[in-house]
Amino acid sequence: MNSREQAEKLISQLSAWRRHIHMNPELSFDEVDTSRFVAQKLQEIPGMKVETGVGFPTAVVGTLSSGSGRTIAIRADMDALPVQEENGHGFKSRKKNVMHACGHDAHTAIGLGAATLLGELFQNGKLTGTVKFLFQPAEERADDLGSTGAPYLIQSGVLKDVDRVIALHMSPEDLFGEVKVHDGYSMAAGDVFEAKIHGSGGHGAYPHLALDPMWMLGPVFSTVHGIVSRRISPLDAGVISIGSIESGFASNVIPSDVTIKGTIRSYRPEVRDVLHKELDKAFSLVKPLGGEYDLSIRAEDPALANDPAVNQAIRKVFNDLYPDYTIKNMPFGLGGEDFAHMTKTVPGAMFFLGCGLDDGESRNLHTPNFDIDERVLPVGAAIFTEAARQFLTKTD
Numbered sequence: 240m241n242s243r244e245q246a247e248k249l250i251s252q253l254s255a256w257r258r259h260i261h262m263n264p265e266l267s268f269d270e271v272d273t274s275r276f277v278a279q280k281l282q283e284i285p286g287m288k289v290e291t292g293v294g295f296p297t298a299v300v301g302t303l304s305s306g307s308g309r310t311i312a313i314r315a316d317m318d319a320l321p322v323q324e325e326n327g328h329g330f331k332s333r334k335k336n337v338m339h340a341c342g343h344d345a346h347t348a349i350g351l352g353a354a355t356l357l358g359e360l361f362q363n364g365k366l367t368g369t370v371k372f373l374f375q376p377a378e379e380r381a382d383d384l385g386s387t388g389a390p391y392l393i394q395s396g397v398l399k400d401v402d403r404v405i406a407l408h409m410s411p412e413d414l415f416g417e418v419k420v421h422d423g424y425s426m427a428a429g430d431v432f433e434a435k436i437h438g439s440g441g442h443g444a445y446p447h448l449a450l451d452p453m454w455m456l457g458p459v460f461s462t463v464h465g466i467v468s469r470r471i472s473p474l475d476a477g478v479i480s481i482g483s484i485e486s487g488f489a490s491n492v493i494p495s496d497v498t499i500k501g502t503i504r505s506y507r508p509e510v511r512d513v514l515h516k517e518l519d520k521a522f523s524l525v526k527p528l529g530g531e532y533d534l535s536i537r538a539e540d541p542a543l544a545n546d547p548a549v550n551q552a553i554r555k556v557f558n559d560l561y562p563d564y565t566i567k568n569m570p571f572g573l574g575g576e577d578f579a580h581m582t583k584t585v586p587g588a589m590f591f592l593g594c595g596l597d598d599g600e601s602r603n604l605h606t607p608n609f610d611i612d613e614r615v616l617p618v619g620a621a622i623f624t625e626a627a628r629q630f631l632t633k634t635d
Contacts, residue, residue: 256280260339265319300373353372405623418565430536522534539575539577560622
């Protein structure tokens, strides 16, 4: 019986795990009950070594090992989002304004499924080597130090002996039977910027006596939105978006300052550098107008770079187990993904598994009605299991 057939036998269990996690979502860095649930399920697998608090209190690492050989890691993220769920199914989130709107409940259930199947292979003496299961907190949000969950696991040394690392992501844009696999840069580096334009303010009836930062914002605003189209090649991925403008407190008072916040997204490091420099130039336009500015840019996740050799192995597993699947060789977009820290550390890759419900509704990531076709759960578990099996048993 192959990994696909074994995974199909787990579909009821996978669904039950996913729904339990879905009903009990927890935000980034607060995955206390989720990590306890994961640790408990891992401890039920014969031969599994379970460690909690690895790098961060809510991280869980499970390890299966037998003899010498290669080591592969499978990563699953566990955190939810501050979103109020609008779905009407029976396993709707029980927490107000907290929801698994990005599929991490599915990722965790799939990781547990792969651990179950690989545990059986190790118990039956069919594998030598090591598989690590990295159940990671806080993919969605950085803490006050600017770090998401992946860097904390890496700093703990969990990848020091790992030869390959793999992960998946739910993709509601794609239907069941479709998967995105892409070599190289596939998701964006994410930076957060905050700028403040300083004027002098004054009475709204006497603007000529003030240095109006709202007026200065005009040329800055148009220049910022022209950076990508006029400073970046159309062949390169890049985005600068302003998401927040804050200023003033009364209709007849010209404010002294304007605060602007936004995001910068890019694939290539060279493009990232240009975007940072051009953003600074855009804000410097306030100086000839009599103003001053402060600009800070906080780098968060690097761009996700998928290793071609690891992807080749993933494609082979899909062709072996699911020859009817459509493999789309295309980037995943300009969203960020902190798994990128892991693929910078060891060769690795993430694939986007089609989970869209063919019901005519738009159920995009991070939306209140996000949902998945649960038939993808055994698919993900089978792909992880077979990819690990093939990696540990290959002779070249």
